[in-house]
Amino acid sequence: MGATPTFQLTLAFIRPYRQKSVKKRIEAIFLDNLGKVLTREQIIKAATDPASGRQPENWHQRLSELRTDDGYTILSWRNRGDLKVQEYLMPHQRKRRGAGKRVRPTDATWTAVLKRAAYACEWKEGGMTCGLKDGENDPVGGGRVKLTPDHKNPHSLNPDADPKDPQQWQALCGRHQVTKKNYWDTTTGKLNAYAIVQFATEPEKREVFKFLLSYFGYTMLKDGSITRHET
């Protein structure tokens, strides 16, 4: 079911990884297996501390950082229909330019931001502020709220001044950091509809597909073929 595979996926080769950090070990296994599918288990095995044998709980966070901070392309079932849940693929080793130069606020700036925010998430959408407080339980996403700094406009004209300017930062809860990172288009200040659809589940994608067919005047027949409405 689902999308048709575009090419034969090959299983990856795994060797022990002795790099110093979880992130470096995950990077190494992907670079060793460009164009091949890696499973969650294989990544965790590679990420496991070679000395203590301890399995890292935060491997997924580190994998995200390889995407967002280092600029690697790492595909998952969310981007590619022929990958299963918990399968990952690095198609090539090119890094996105500009990634990794992440600016951070100074401690004084972050304190000022938290005070302005009254220690609550400042995410605004449709005229509503999230307002979840640091340490509270998140009733939507679950888990304890931890506020972290968000650079309001990562394409700022003045990146050197920003770490000292509280106006350039906001406090966001974890859920809204993810929303912004994945779904928010900072150039338009609107939700990134394409990213939302890309990250949706297959049934949700199907719903959107049907909606778009109907919107543009097409009907899907029982055999799966598509025809244009008579006008």
Ligand SMILES: [Zn+2]
């Ligand atoms: Zn929030």
